[in-house]
Amino acid sequence: MKICIVGASGKLGRYMVQHALDRDHEVVGVCREKSVGKLDAFKDRIIIIPGKTNDREVIKRAVAGCDAVLTVLVPWGVRGYATGTAQAVLDYAQAGARLVFSCGWHITRDGQDLYSWRLRAAAKVLGPLMRLLRVADIGDQVKACRRVFASDTRWTVVRGSDLEEGESQGLPVWSRHVGDPVLESNLTRRVDFALFMVAALEDDALVHEAPAIVGCGTPSALAHAAASEGAGNR
Numbered sequence: 001m002k003i004c005i006v007g008a009s010g011k012l013g014r015y016m017v018q019h020a021l022d023r024d025h026e027v028v029g030v031c032r033e034k035s036v037g038k039l040d041a042f043k044d045r046i047i048i049i050p051g052k053t054n055d056r057e058v059i060k061r062a063v064a065g066c067d068a069v070l071t072v073l074v075p076w077g078v079r080g081y082a083t084g085t086a087q088a089v090l091d092y093a094q095a096g097a098r099l100v101f102s103c104g105w106h107i108t109r110d111g112q113d114l115y116s117w118r119l120r121a122a123a124k125v126l127g128p129l130m131r132l133l134r135v136a137d138i139g140d141q142v143k144a145c146r147r148v149f150a151s152d153t154r155w156t157v158v159r160g161s162d163l164e165e166g167e168s169q170g171l172p173v174w175s176r177h178v179g180d181p182v183l184e185s186n187l188t189r190r191v192d193f194a195l196f197m198v199a200a201l202e203d204d205a206l207v208h209e210a211p212a213i214v215g216c217g218t219p220s221a222l223a224h225a226a227a228s229e230g231a232g233n234r
């Protein structure tokens, strides 16, 4: 496949580039001009299109002819960066392209997610504070995801738990709702978040899903796997 990675220079983006190349995909990466150097390790193997990810002309050029687009949705600033990025991808990706977006557990598709008091408190305090300081606007990421959910494209919105660095544990497990026991550990290796994003391109069962993910080696994922295996043996 020819894949466009929007936000390729970030931590998640660079892991996605590596996974995509490992699978022999052709990669076009979009990143801010000042971040092009962060992709030096890949510069001979990918096409880099410098520019802001909410610049519609940049996205139009980058996604042309791509079978799939992986988009890192980030709520930076207070000028609708995430919404602009998502809308440009929705508008310009070619018909039938597979679209996968990243975000966090705080995004809910159907309002059925159950959040811990810790997550609710963090959202209540940090959200307004970041907006007040004009650093980030979580509401913008929420709005961006609503536009994706409402679109008739072949989308998946991958909702990441808390993240950590470290070696891959393998493909994360997922569930439809935060609060489901399998997700309780609330931790995923960033390299595996990226693996899930890239693997989703070839998993049609994830089209029109908003999987909340957790590391497959975390206690809650292992407990869930053991319980399923036990039930299968009975």
Ligand SMILES: NC(=O)c1ccc[n+]([C@@H]2O[C@H](COP(=O)([O-])OP(=O)(O)OC[C@H]3O[C@@H](n4cnc5c(N)ncnc54)[C@H](OP(=O)(O)O)[C@@H]3O)[C@@H](O)[C@H]2O)c1
Pocket (backbone or CB within 6 Å): 006, 007, 008, 009, 010, 011, 012, 013, 031, 032, 034, 035, 038, 072, 073, 074, 076, 077, 081, 102, 103, 104, 105, 159, 160, 161, 162, 163, 190
């Ligand atoms: N961090 C977490 O704990 C966490 C938890 C759950 C889900 N997520 C989700 O995971 C994804 C990746 O997040 P991450 O935290 O791991 O970060 P990341 O992969 O390092 O990505 C950050 C992205 O934001 C861009 N960026 C940074 N500052 C910017 C600015 N001022 N204006 C515009 N773009 C800017 C970066 O571009 P440059 O390379 O140009 O700087 C990069 O593409 C996001 O969708 C996030 O919602 C994160």
